[in-house]
Amino acid sequence: MIKIQIAKKADTRVLALLGRITWAESHGQYIDDKNSLLKYLDNNFSVSKIKQDINNPKNLFYIIYVDDLPVGYAKLIINAITESVASQNNCRLERIFIQNEFIPLKIGQQLLDFVEEKAKALQLDTMWLSVYIKNKRAIRFYERNEFKNVGELNFLVNEIAYENIVFSKKI
Numbered sequence: 001m002i003k004i005q006i007a008k009k010a011d012t013r014v015l016a017l018l019g020r021i022t023w024a025e026s027h028g029q030y031i032d033d034k035n036s037l038l039k040y041l042d043n044n045f046s047v048s049k050i051k052q053d054i055n056n057p058k059n060l061f062y063i064i065y066v067d068d069l070p071v072g073y074a075k076l077i078i079n080a081i082t083e084s085v086a087s088q089n090n091c092r093l094e095r096i097f098i099q100n101e102f103i104p105l106k107i108g109q110q111l112l113d114f115v116e117e118k119a120k121a122l123q124l125d126t127m128w129l130s131v132y133i134k135n136k137r138a139i140r141f142y143e144r145n146e147f148k149n150v151g152e153l154n155f156l157v158n159e160i161a162y163e164n165i166v167f168s169k170k171i
Helices: 009-030 034-044 047-054 100-105 107-121 136-144
Strands: 002-006 059-066 069-078 090-098 126-132 148-157 160-170
Touching: 002 107, 009 034, 009 047, 009 059, 009 069, 009 090, 034 148, 047 059, 059 107, 069 107, 090 100, 090 107, 100 107, 107 126, 126 136, 126 148
Parallel strands: 090 126
Antiparallel strands: 002 059, 059 069, 069 090, 126 160, 148 160
């Protein structure tokens, strides 16, 4: 059975571990220096960092479960500004990750549909995100879901810039 729930402060450790695992699975192969990868994971997916993020009211986390096992999550940031998106009433889908072994279940689509509905319920009009230019599977996923390429930005991993596409969608 699949269910999606809003993450609470009690879920901080689960989010930190899910974030660390899924980010390494989805992006680790693109980071040449594995020490740099570990440093990035330590800085961005520590329990204290996730606790700080979950306490920010602009950040909304959602965890997806398969048979009561947490296997992925999404993070929305309300009214996140980027020069590529004109709307001031938007949200950034900063993270949507599913553990690799659960990707064949197509639950990423369910999680995306869920967060889009949550964004609509908050009366937001645009969702945007960025994706690494070499992440072809993610690019196809967003294009299938009617996101449009509206620009680019550099995503920094320990001072090294990785070119990302900015996708946007009216919701």
